[in-house]
Amino acid sequence: MIHYNRFTLSNxxxxxxxxxxxxxxxxxxxxxxxxARDEDxxxxxxxxxxxxxxxxxxxxxxxxxxxxxxxxxENNAYTTNDLTNYYxxxxxxxxxxxxxxxxxxxxxxxxxxxxxxxxxxxxxxEFKEHYIxxxxxxxWHKMRxxxxxTHPYRWxxxxxxxxxxxxxxxxxxxxxxxxxxxxxxAILVVGGNVKTEKVRELAEKWFGDIExxxxxxxxxxxxxxxxxxxLLEIKSKVPLDALYMAYHxxxxxxxxxYAADLISDIFSGGGSSRLHQVLVKEKKLFSNIxxxxxxxxxxGLMAIDGKLVKGVKMNDAEAAIKEEILKLxxxxxxxxxxxKVKNRVESMLAFEDMSLxxxxxxxxxxxxxxxxxxxxxxxxxxxRVTTDDIQREAQLIFDEKNSNxxxxxxxx
Amino acid sequence: xxxxTEAPLIKDAVxxxxxxxxxxxHVLDNGIPVYSVASNEQDTIQLELVFPGGSWYETExxxxxxxxxxxxxxxxxxxxxxxxxxxxxxxxxxxxxxxxENATYTLHSLTKHIEKLLPTMAEVIxxxxxxxxxxxxxxxxxxxxxxxxxxxxxxxxNRYIDKYLFGEFHPYGRVSTMMAYDALxxxxxxxxxxxxxxxxxxxxxxxxxxxxxxxxxxxxxxxxNDWNGRSEILRPDLPIMPAEEKKHRIFNDENGVQGAVxxxxxxxxxxxxxxxxxxxxxxxxxxxxxxxxxxxxxEDKGYTYGIHSxxxxxxxxxxxxxxxxxxxxxxxxxVEEVYKELAILQQEQVPEDELMLVRNYMIGSIxxxxxxxxxxxxxxxxxxxxxxxxxxxxxxxxVIKSISAAELQVxxxxxxxxxxxxxxxxx
Numbered sequence: 001m002i003h004y005n006r007f008t009l010s011n012x013x014x015x016x017x018x019x020x021x022x023x024x025x026x027x028x029x030x031x032x033x034x035x036a037r038d039e040d041x042x043x044x045x046x047x048x049x050x051x052x053x054x055x056x057x058x059x060x061x062x063x064x065x066x067x068x069x070x071x072x073x074e075n076n077a078y079t080t081n082d083l084t085n086y087y088x089x090x091x092x093x094x095x096x097x098x099x100x101x102x103x104x105x106x107x108x109x110x111x112x113x114x115x116x117x118x119x120x121x122x123x124x125x126e127f128k129e130h131y132i133x134x135x136x137x138x139x140w141h142k143m144r145x146x147x148x149x150t151h152p153y154r155w156x157x158x159x160x161x162x163x164x165x166x167x168x169x170x171x172x173x174x175x176x177x178x179x180x181x182x183x184x185x186a187i188l189v190v191g192g193n194v195k196t197e198k199v200r201e202l203a204e205k206w207f208g209d210i211e212x213x214x215x216x217x218x219x220x221x222x223x224x225x226x227x228x229x230x231l232l233e234i235k236s237k238v239p240l241d242a243l244y245m246a247y248h249x250x251x252x253x254x255x256x257x258y259a260a261d262l263i264s265d266i267f268s269g270g271g272s273s274r275l276h277q278v279l280v281k282e283k284k285l286f287s288n289i290x291x292x293x294x295x296x297x298x299x300g301l302m303a304i305d306g307k308l309v310k311g312v313k314m315n316d317a318e319a320a321i322k323e324e325i326l327k328l329x330x331x332x333x334x335x336x337x338x339x340k341v342k343n344r345v346e347s348m349l350a351f352e353d354m355s356l357x358x359x360x361x362x363x364x365x366x367x368x369x370x371x372x373x374x375x376x377x378x379x380x381x382x383x384r385v386t387t388d389d390i391q392r393e394a395q396l397i398f399d400e401k402n403s404n405x406x407x408x409x410x411x412x
Numbered sequence: 413x414x415x416x417t418e419a420p421l422i423k424d425a426v427x428x429x430x431x432x433x434x435x436x437x438h439v440l441d442n443g444i445p446v447y448s449v450a451s452n453e454q455d456t457i458q459l460e461l462v463f464p465g466g467s468w469y470e471t472e473x474x475x476x477x478x479x480x481x482x483x484x485x486x487x488x489x490x491x492x493x494x495x496x497x498x499x500x501x502x503x504x505x506x507x508x509x510x511x512x513e514n515a516t517y518t519l520h521s522l523t524k525h526i527e528k529l530l531p532t533m534a535e536v537i538x539x540x541x542x543x544x545x546x547x548x549x550x551x552x553x554x555x556x557x558x559x560x561x562x563x564x565x566x567x568x569x570n571r572y573i574d575k576y577l578f579g580e581f582h583p584y585g586r587v588s589t590m591m592a593y594d595a596l597x598x599x600x601x602x603x604x605x606x607x608x609x610x611x612x613x614x615x616x617x618x619x620x621x622x623x624x625x626x627x628x629x630x631x632x633x634x635x636x637n638d639w640n641g642r643s644e645i646l647r648p649d650l651p652i653m654p655a656e657e658k659k660h661r662i663f664n665d666e667n668g669v670q671g672a673v674x675x676x677x678x679x680x681x682x683x684x685x686x687x688x689x690x691x692x693x694x695x696x697x698x699x700x701x702x703x704x705x706x707x708x709x710x711e712d713k714g715y716t717y718g719i720h721s722x723x724x725x726x727x728x729x730x731x732x733x734x735x736x737x738x739x740x741x742x743x744x745x746x747v748e749e750v751y752k753e754l755a756i757l758q759q760e761q762v763p764e765d766e767l768m769l770v771r772n773y774m775i776g777s778i779x780x781x782x783x784x785x786x787x788x789x790x791x792x793x794x795x796x797x798x799x800x801x802x803x804x805x806x807x808x809x810x811v812i813k814s815i816s817a818a819e820l821q822v823x824x825x826x827x828x829x830x831x832x833x834x835x836x837x838x839x
Contacts, residue, residue, distance in 0.1 A: 022453055023783050024428075060416035065702050070769045072425030072776020074701075089780050091428060096420035104416055121714025121739075125670070129717050129737050133670045135563045205414060237667075239559040271496030281492070284549065287556035307556060340501045347503030347522055354454050354784060
């Protein structure tokens with residue numbers, strides 16, 4: 001059970017407080033309801049580039065990191081296709097420093113040319129490091145384009161192409177900020193060795209006078225149902241053939257999401273999972289294989305990918321995966337196997353909750369998608385899943401017409 | 413109206429009293445020491461068995477890591493699948509790791525399941541089978557993984573820089589190869605296991621929500637006999653054969669858009685009095701987000717997504733390494749800027765405000781790192797395995813709080829000379 005208190009400031013900023021007196025630390029988590037899905041298709045990668053600019057100084061504070069480090073604190077941030085999150089950890093005595101810094105950059109940024117210029121380069125190097133200069137680094141870029149015709153999940157968080165980042169202007173930066181980075185579109189979570197009354201006082205003091213801004217209404221083009229299988233073949237300078245398959249699944253808040261999540265564990269959650277056991281250990285067709293999804297808020301993708309053992313034919317490898325899919329569609333899983341993946345979820349949630357930062361982050365996440373209380377009831381959603389649900393969802397998700405496949409061949 | 417230009421008052425982190433929560437020590441009937449840190453806030457437990465099973469002790473390349481990996485793939489009458497099924501049914505994780513010095517098996521589980529998991533864990537530790545088939549699959553899959561990694565400039569650069577520093581015959585400089593995988597034999601693994609994974613070389617570290625009967629349980633599974641017999645492990649220092657040539661450029665991928673830059677020099681090990689001082693100087697130089705390297709090469713010039721320097725914590729001897737992946741056309745400029753920053757720390761004293769910031773940052777970071785029983789046992793483990801006690805920890809804290817700018821400059825003048833560094837760019 002994670003305990004928390006909540007209140008809302010008059011400008012619409014939602015505040016949650018999670019008291020934990022066992023730690024000398026405090027954390028502050030600010031989540032903004034904006035991600036790569038909210039970008040203009042001709043200016044992709046912007047939400048993430050913008051996250052970098054949030055460290056380039058704010059209207060009254062020229063340097064963000066220095067005062068925080070002076071207060072013994074550390075911070076970081078991440079952007080996904082769905083949201084952007086900033087977090088700080090520091091000794092609880094110095095909590096007010098976090099309020100001062102986070103509120104000033106919600107008030108307004110410094111909007112410096114130099115910062116934009118440098119961060120464009122930094123993000124370009126990040127793009128190269130993770131997606132260009134790595135074998136198979138381009139595959140998710142291509143898979144998203146193959147699977148999505150309409151929804152902005154068509155591009156990756158880092159952006160569709162380097163030029164979009166290189167062309168970002170300070171005007172874009174300003175309008176993005178005042179559109180998305182407003183109190184009404186944000187959730188503030190404070191946790192650790194703090195008292196709710198003190199947090200309320202500090203929140204009023206530092207965030208209370210920030211203009212509320214307009215509530216951002218998301219109106220994204222939704223992906224139509226896919227009606228035929230998509231296949232892409234790539235030849236590239238990689239050492240091994242690889243196979244990637246992706247199927248459309250459900251939005252995060254759809255009740256069927258939980259069965260889908262458990263299916264990915266049945267397929268590849270650990271050494272006893274089906275794909276690993278049958279395809280790596282018994283048939284020796286793949287040197288590694290995984291099944292996973294991204295927990296996307298809108299309808300996301302369920303993926304299976306693996307590298308083929310040298311000499312194995314692509315068609316044989318693909319047929320073997322489909323055989324495993326068919327087993328799951330035709331036969332109900334045993335109760336014990338379903339229990340196993342539920343136990344895995346229970347344990348994962350418990351280990352996740354050990355970290356104060358994770359707890360603060362999760363409270364913000366569940367509040368963003370509906371209600372922080374869901375954090376305490378989430379496991380029940382998994383417990384409700386039956387062997388019938390698994391079978392039915394396996395039939396729906398792993399429908400041939402819903403499939404997107406990439407045959408990634410090694411040149412020569 | 414509040415004055416937003418003025419920072420709120422802070423308590424300097426150097427004023428914090430950093431306390432390493434003590435461990436409790438028990439000894440099992442056969443003499444195995446058990447170090448434990450309890451905390452009842454969560455329902456989770458971590459149980460770790462540590463052996464002198466790192467690459468230091470192997471005579472053939474890859475034997476240590478392969479032994480460590482394959483113990484879990486079949487033990488007693490049970491197959492790898494049986495073992496995984498047993499562990500995973502309870503939502504637990506049994507992970508293995510091997511480094512240069514040690515090899516470990518770690519169980520993470522909900523406390524309520526620990527009793528049901530111990531028989532399986534004990535079988536893996538006490539009775540692994542090392543089947544031919546498991547070894548064959550392992551070799552094939554590891555070779556496939558290696559061939560992919562060898563396309564990555566960062567992976568290749570890490571291999572070469574260690575080779576330059578220590579020589580390819582020293583465990584710190586030795587790297588995995590296709591040939592070494594091909595040469596692995598089950599009898600070598602079995603022999604290595606028998607010698608290194610013995611009751612008298614085992615140490616147990618446990619943390620989290622501990623059941624009241626944890627010590628009797630550990631006694632039952634690990635403490636009741638002299639499993640694998642007594643084995644005396646010697647640890648002589650091994651000869652270091654560094655490269656003669658210091659400057660290297662390697663082309664690994666003609667179309668590479670980035671280069672992996674590594675600049676490194678040997679450095680004394682943690683027992684040397686300069687080691688804790690260098691931890692402070694290294695933080696200033698390249699050890700945190702606000703470091704000299706990050707401020708100049710990322711935040712001012714945008715040559716890279718990140719640049720860091722670190723001290724290796726190897727046992728015999730250490731190294732100071734600077735590493736980054738930079739744009740292909742700015743790799744040489746990056747190298748130049750690294751030397752510039754090294755020279756500045758030799759020529760000019762670190763300003764007081766920057767030094768204060770780094771003291772506060774380091775203490776705050778240690779305070780955060782000691783939050784929770786799993787983190788505390790980790791600290792203790794590092795001390796105990798290196799035959800150190802809490803005075804080492806508190807001495808490091810004292811150095812952070814009190815080292816002067818003048819001392820740091822002397823240290824830079826001793827260790828930041830350009831001619832002592834190996835330099836490598838892999839594109």
